[in-house]
Structure formats: structure tokens, C-alpha cells
Amino acid sequence: MRRNRGFxxxxxxxxxxxxxxxxxxxxxxxxxxxxxxxxxxxxxAQTQNQIAVLLNPLETSFEAGQVTSIGISAQTRIxxxxxxxxxxxxxxxIRTSQQSFGGWSTPTNGAAFQNKYIFSNNTMxxxxxYLFSKPFNFPFKVSDLIYMTSSLTYYCFVNPPSNIxxxxxxxxxxxxxxxxxxxxxxxxxxKICFPGENCDISVNLQGPQDIxxxxxxxxxxxxxxxxxxxxxxxxIFSDNSTYECQLKRLMERESQLSSLYVAKVNTILQIGxxxxxxxxxxxxxxxxxxxxxxxNSDINSQSSIITLINNIQxxxxxxxxGNSCKLW
Amino acid sequence: MQTLVINKRGQLKIQQMMIMLLAVTLFxxxxxxxxxxxxxxxxxxxxxxxxSDNAKLLASKIADSAEFSCGASFGTxxxxxxxxxxxxxxxxxxxxxxxxGNFWGVQGLQIRKIYPDNSGIECTSSNxxxxxxxxxxxxxxxxxxxxxxxxxxxxxxxxxYSRCDLAKIIISxxxx
Numbered sequence: 001m002r003r004n005r006g007f008x009x010x011x012x013x014x015x016x017x018x019x020x021x022x023x024x025x026x027x028x029x030x031x032x033x034x035x036x037x038x039x040x041x042x043x044x045a046q047t048q049n050q051i052a053v054l055l056n057p058l059e060t061s062f063e064a065g066q067v068t069s070i071g072i073s074a075q076t077r078i079x080x081x082x083x084x085x086x087x088x089x090x091x092x093x094i095r096t097s098q099q100s101f102g103g104w105s106t107p108t109n110g111a112a113f114q115n116k117y118i119f120s121n122n123t124m125x126x127x128x129x130y131l132f133s134k135p136f137n138f139p140f141k142v143s144d145l146i147y148m149t150s151s152l153t154y155y156c157f158v159n160p161p162s163n164i165x166x167x168x169x170x171x172x173x174x175x176x177x178x179x180x181x182x183x184x185x186x187x188x189x190x191k192i193c194f195p196g197e198n199c200d201i202s203v204n205l206q207g208p209q210d211i212x213x214x215x216x217x218x219x220x221x222x223x224x225x226x227x228x229x230x231x232x233x234x235x236i237f238s239d240n241s242t243y244e245c246q247l248k249r250l251m252e253r254e255s256q257l258s259s260l261y262v263a264k265v266n267t268i269l270q271i272g273x274x275x276x277x278x279x280x281x282x283x284x285x286x287x288x289x290x291x292x293x294x295x296n297s298d299i300n301s302q303s304s305i306i307t308l309i310n311n312i313q314x315x316x317x318x319x320x321x322g323n324s325c326k327l328w
Numbered sequence: 329m330q331t332l333v334i335n336k337r338g339q340l341k342i343q344q345m346m347i348m349l350l351a352v353t354l355f356x357x358x359x360x361x362x363x364x365x366x367x368x369x370x371x372x373x374x375x376x377x378x379x380s381d382n383a384k385l386l387a388s389k390i391a392d393s394a395e396f397s398c399g400a401s402f403g404t405x406x407x408x409x410x411x412x413x414x415x416x417x418x419x420x421x422x423x424x425x426x427x428x429g430n431f432w433g434v435q436g437l438q439i440r441k442i443y444p445d446n447s448g449i450e451c452t453s454s455n456x457x458x459x460x461x462x463x464x465x466x467x468x469x470x471x472x473x474x475x476x477x478x479x480x481x482x483x484x485x486x487x488x489y490s491r492c493d494l495a496k497i498i499i500s501x502x503x504x
Contacts, residue, residue: 016345020349027356049375053385059392115433259422261415
């Protein structure tokens with residue numbers, strides 16, 4: 001009888017120590033998990049802001065683009081979010097998430113920029129990311145467009161026109177491949193044809209490749225329209241929703257810049273520059289850009305905007321001939 | 329009598345254990361707080377470094393932004409780090425649309441001519457080039473700067489000339 005009672009007997013001191021120890025252990029594990037999560041989040045936030053800083057040197061003043069790459073020590077997901085609703089110019093938002101202990105950290109709150117336009121898929125994954133930029137002139141410089149790709153996604157350009165081939169080969173990005181035969185493309189690569197069948201992305205160029213060149217890019221059954229090489233790359237390297245959103249933001253900036261150039265025309269007229277139709281054409285361009293909805297909205301307005309762009313371009317050249325009255 | 333002694337011993341042991349547990353808990357709390365403080369201060373330091381890097385890069389590149397750049401207005405080729413004074417003077421009237429500088433991520437933005445000196449006169453479209461400063465957004469704090477060319481068109485005896493002066497673009501940012 002005594003033995004049986006003794007078998008289950010635990011002193012109060014032991015019981016207290018076990019309970020208190022368990023509570024301390026649970027609290028310690030909880031705190032450690034929280035600290036690890038905060039660490040992961042802060043690391044992802046740091047990466048996000050470092051990416052944001054790296055976007056500044058991609059601003060160019062010349063026709064030639066800038067190339068850079070980002071190497072991150074941990075496997076990273078970059079979320080490219082385009083918002084065309086907030087403010088005058090919308091927002092470019094970048095969020096990141098990093099892999100650790102087999103899981104992904106919570107995506108960061110995001111860094112927002114009003115003056116950046118990143119063309120990429122809305123989610124990219126990898127440790128190495130390639131970026132290049134190209135100025136978008138329509139007909140004056142609107143902004144530098146940034147194209148971002150993951151080193152894990154390969155783009156195989158099949159028989160591109162010579163100017164595009166030269167430009168892409170100069171970039172030296174390892175995930176951009178150029179070939180004259182689709183069979184030579186790696187099996188998992190995205191095949192881009194100019195145009196062609198059985199391709200992932202089909203590019204249809206229309207008319208001469210000048211500042212207001214036009215064409216379409218078809219991917220997954222949907223088609224978007226572009227107006228220059230800079231936008232063509234945008235349509236190739238980004239998904240359709242990102243492309244349309246960034247284009248709308250660009251048109252909002254185009255509209256604002258048109259107003260700025262109208263003000264500049266008024267200034268240079270005061271110092272004796274020749275009058276021209278630039279004020280009315282720029283005003284019209286501004287209102288067309290302001291009412292822009294999407295790249296495929298209205299074929300008639302597309303052709304009229306191209307005519308307007310060409311007129312403004314030639315009027316600016318005439319204004320600049322013989323004296324210093326060019327607008328850009 | 330014997331039972332009473334055993335109880336007192338037990339109570340003493342519990343008290344000792346509680347003190348020990350409190351000490352251990354306190355140690356972990358303090359150690360945790362130390363880790364947190366170090367992490368937060370590291371985070372703050374890296375945030376300041378990133379902000380400062382961003383401002384320096386921004387100062388060097390903002391001149392090439394479409395609202396500032398000369399393009400090929402003052403020559404046959406596009407010029408880098410060149411600010412079109414006619415555009416920027418007019419930009420003052422549109423600065424609200426640009427969110428008072430939020431568009432470029434700056435809190436203050438000023439272009440100051442270095443030479444010749446015109447006693448700090450604010451530039452307008454009527455007094456350019458006989459002026460010194462174009463203030464788009466007043467500068468708060470120290471800010472960072474970069475050298476640029478400030479170019480504009482002006483009329484001398486019926487002839488239109490382009491003129492470029494050495495200037496500094498100064499930006500202030502959150503935290504500067």
C-alpha cells in the first residue's frame with residue numbers, strides 16, 4: 001500500500017519547477033520565433049530598400065540604356081505592384097519576401113515610388129535579378145522604363161530585327177538568348193517571335209521603327225499595343241496587367257509634361273522664338289494622354305496620336321533650326 | 329513539532345526556487361531586450377545609410393529626369409547633368425501636381441547658380457539669366473548636392489542665344 005502511494009508521489013517543489021520551466025520554455029520559444037520573424041521581415045525590407053536605391057542609377061539622359069544586376073544572398077521573391085489610381089501619377093510598389101528555414105517570410109509593406117516604371121512579371125523569384133533601362137520618348141522624353149527579369153527565367157528571341165538584336169546582345173544579360181532557329185531555344189525558355197507560330201510571345205511590328213513606331217505583342221491569347229521599342233520591351237518582359245497599368249501612368253506623366261512644354265513655348269515666344277502650332281498640338285497631346293484608358297481602347301485615336309506625335313516632332317525640329325529655340 | 333520543521337524547510341525551498349526562477353526569467357528578458365535593442369539600432373543605422381545613399385544617387389540623377397533635363401535643346405546632342413532653366417522655372421507653377429516633391433521622393437529641391445553671383449536673386453522667366461536661385465521646394469536641413477549645368481535661352485539685340493552656367497542642385501530628404 002505504501003509502495004503504491006510512493007510510486008506516484010512528486011514533491012511540490014518538482015511540480016512547481018516543471019510547470020514554471022515549461023512556461024519559461026514556451027515563452028522563450030515564442031519570443032525566439034517572433035525575433036526570427038522580425039529578423040526575416042527586416043532583412044526582406046532591407047533588400048527591398050536596397051533594390052529601390054539601385055533603381056536611381058538607371059535614370060539616363062541618352063538613348064542608350066543602362067544595365068545592372070542585383071545579387072541577393074537569400075532566395076528572394078520580388079512582387080512588382082503597379083497602382084494607377086493614387087495621386088496624379090500612380091505608384092510603383094516593390095515588395096519582397098525571403099526564404100529561410102524552408103518557408104517564405106511575410107511580404108514587406110512595400111516601397112512606393114511615383115517616378116519609377118518597372119516592367120516585369122508581378123512576381124519574380126531568384127537570387128540574381130537583371131535590370132536594364134531605356135528612355136521612353138513620346139516624342140519628348142517621358143521617363144526611363146526599367147525592365148526587370150529573374151536569372152531563372154530565360155527569354156529566347158527568335159529572329160529579331162537587327163536593331164533589337166544589336167541592343168539585346170550589347171546588354172549581355174545571361175538570361176536573354178538570341179537565335180535564328182526556335183529549335184535552338186532551351187526547352188524551358190520563353191520563346192519570342194517577330195512574329196511566328198508556336199511561340200510564347202509573338203511580336204508584330206508595324207511600320208518603320210522610328211520614335212512613333214507601332215506594333216502589338218500577343219501572349220496567352222491577349223494582345224497589347226506598343227508605340228516604341230521601349231514599350232515593346234515593356235510588353236515582352238511584363239504581364240499584360242502590369243503593362244497596361246504602367247502605360248496609363250506614363251500617359252499621365254506625358255499629359256503633365258505636355259503642359260510643362262506649353263509653358264516653355266510661352267516663355268521662349270517672349271524672347272523672340274518663332275510662333276508655331278506647338279501650343280495647340282501639345283495641348284491636344286496632353287488631353288489625349290489624360291483620357292488614355294488602355295493600349296487597345298480606340299484604334300482611331302491611336303492613329304491620330306501617332307500623327308500628332310510626328311507633327312510635334314517635326315515642329316520642334318523646325319523651331320530649333322537656325323536658332324536656340326528647340327523645346328527638348 | 330517535526331512536521332512543522334519539514335514545512336518550514338519546504339517553504340524555504342519554494343522561496344529559493346522562486347527567486348531562482350525570477351532571476352532566470354529576468355536574465356532571459358534582459359538578454360532578449362539587448363538583442364532587440366541591437367537589432368533595432370542596426371536597422372535604424374542601415375535605414376539611415378540607405379536613405380543617405382538614395383539621396384546622393386538621386387542628387388546625381390534627378391537632373392536627367394524629364395522635368396529637368398535639357399535633352400538636345402542647347403546643342404545637337406543630348407547633354408547629361410544639364411538642367412533646362414526655362415522648364416524648371418515653369419515647373420514651379422506645377423509643383424503641386426508633383427506632390428510638392430513627393431514624386432521624386434524629396435522634401436526640398438533647389439538649384440543654385442555658383443557663378444556669376446547675383447546676390448541670391450530668385451529666378452523668374454523675366455529675369456533669367458540675371459539671377460541665382462530656382463527654389464522649387466524650400467530646403468530644410470542640410471541636404472545633398474551635385475554639380476550641374478543650368479542652361480537657358482535669352483535674347484541679346486534680337487539674337488537668341490543659349491547660355492549655360494555652373495550650378496548646384498541641392499535636395500533635402502526625410503531624415504537629413
